[in-house]
Amino acid sequence: MNVIFLFLAPLGGLGIGLALVLMFLMEWLYPVAFELSRSGASPGKRVFHIKVVMDNGLPVTPAASLTRNLLRVADFLPLAYGFAIVWMLVRRDGKRLGDLAAATMVVYEPTPAVRPSLQGVPPLTPSVALPPQDQAAVIALAVRAPTLTGDRLDELAALAAGVSGDAGRSGPEVTRRVLGVAQWLLGHRA
Numbered sequence: 467m468n469v470i471f472l473f474l475a476p477l478g479g480l481g482i483g484l485a486l487v488l489m490f491l492m493e494w495l496y497p498v499a500f501e502l503s504r505s506g507a508s509p510g511k512r513v514f515h516i517k518v519v520m521d522n523g524l525p526v527t528p529a530a531s532l533t534r535n536l537l538r539v540a541d542f543l544p545l546a547y548g549f550a551i552v553w554m555l556v557r558r559d560g561k562r563l564g565d566l567a568a569a570t571m572v573v574y575e576p577t578p579a580v581r582p583s584l585q586g587v588p589p590l591t592p593s594v595a596l597p598p599q600d601q602a603a604v605i606a607l608a609v610r611a612p613t614l615t616g617d618r619l620d621e622l623a624a625l626a627a628g629v630s631g632d633a634g635r636s637g638p639e640v641t642r643r644v645l646g647v648a649q650w651l652l653g654h655r656a
Contacts, residue, residue: 470485470488470489471485474488494535494536496508497531497535498528498531498532498535501517501518501526501531501535502526502528502531505517506518506519506525506526507575511572515574515575515576515577516572516573516574516575517572517573517575518531518534518570518571518572518573519570519571519573520569520570520571521569521570521571526568526570529568530568530569530570531568531570533564533567533568534564534565534567534568534570535564536564537562537563537564537567537568538564540563540564541553541562541563541564550562550563559571584608584611584612584645584648584649587642587645587646587649588646588649589646589647589649589650589654589655590630590643590646590647590649590650591647591650592629592630592647592650592651593628593629593630593631594628594629594631596629596651600629601651603626604626604629604644604647604648604651605648605651605652607619607622607623607626607644607645607648608645608648608649608652611645616638619641620636620637620638620640620641621636623636623640623641623644623645624636624637624640624641626644627640627643627644629644629647630643630644630646630647631643632644
């Protein structure tokens with residue numbers, strides 16, 4: 467904030483007036499602008515994977531965002547956020563005054579897990595003859611693969627590692643080979 471004054475002070479009274487207007491806009495409209503963006507979060511909130519939404523889970527409205535941010539003054543007074551901290555600790559939902567007045571809440575938004583893809587997995591002939599139920603199980607694993615995390619897929623593929631000749635082994639390469647057997651069972655040939 468002091469940088470603004472350094473650059474605008476040489477303009478005299480006009481520069482100080484512009485600096486005050488810019489500081490006001492940054493203090494009051496900066497959080498509102500980011501909360502109304504697609505992400506619903508300021509850069510600081512994005513770092514911690516949290517965002518502001520309405521109590522019903524919908525994106526925050528302009529009126530609600532403005533209300534919750536204007537009431538930051540009430541949270542600050544008295545005792546420099548001391549009252550707000552106590553208020554949030556005694557409330558079961560942990561909301562501050564601004565969130566109560568605006569019917570908003572701050573929620574955690576986990577980052578989506580990287581999902582493995584079957585694209586580019588070369589077909590692999592099974593190392594043993596598979597009965598129909600084992601074939602169905604391997605194909606079911608391949609169908610579910612895009613919905614699983616990499617670690618979970620590796621864990622499940624280790625259970626079926628015998629079909630690719632990798633019994634007792636696990637890891638991404640074993641998973642790739644098991645999925646290759648699924649590709650072969652689905653009729654894909656090299």
